[in-house]
Amino acid sequence: MERGRDILALVAPGLVWAVHFVLIYALISAACAQRALIGMGTVWIAGLILTVLGVVLALWPLRLSNAESVRRALLWSSGIFAAAIVADGAFVLLFQTCGG
Numbered sequence: 001m002e003r004g005r006d007i008l009a010l011v012a013p014g015l016v017w018a019v020h021f022v023l024i025y026a027l028i029s030a031a032c033a034q035r036a037l038i039g040m041g042t043v044w045i046a047g048l049i050l051t052v053l054g055v056v057l058a059l060w061p062l063r064l065s066n067a068e069s070v071r072r073a074l075l076w077s078s079g080i081f082a083a084a085i086v087a088d089g090a091f092v093l094l095f096q097t098c099g100g
Contacts (some may be wrong), residue, residue, distance in 0.1 A: 006070045009061035013074075013081035020054035020085050024092055032098035040096050051089030058082040 027046055030037040058081045065071050 002067075006065055006067065009064045009074055010070070010077055012061045013058040013078045016054055016057045017081040017084050017088075020050055021088055023050055024088050028092065028098075043092055044096065047089055047092030051085060051093075054085040054089070055082045058085055 024047060027038070027043045027050075031040055031043045059078050062071070062074050062078050065074055
């Protein structure tokens with residue numbers, strides 16, 4: 001049972017990043033569509049919330065494991081994916097136009 005939980009903890013940060021990436025892309029697509037389904041202010045607020053939530057969820061598995069070898073892998077995995085989530089969120093927060 002412990003092994004399955006460790007595997008889930010190792011995979012979770014990557015899954016959180018993937019979901020965050022898709023949601024950020026969907027926000028940008030909705031704002032930059034020809035009909036502009038949502039405004040850039042909404043994108044900025046939702047992007048900030050999604051980014052903070054994503055970082056918290058990516059780092060959460062660090063609390064789950066006690067094994068030293070798994071903890072080291074979790075530290076790297078969680079850190080890398082948390083940084084990727086911040087980078088994805090930065091596009092929404094720093095570049096607020098739809099122009100190419």
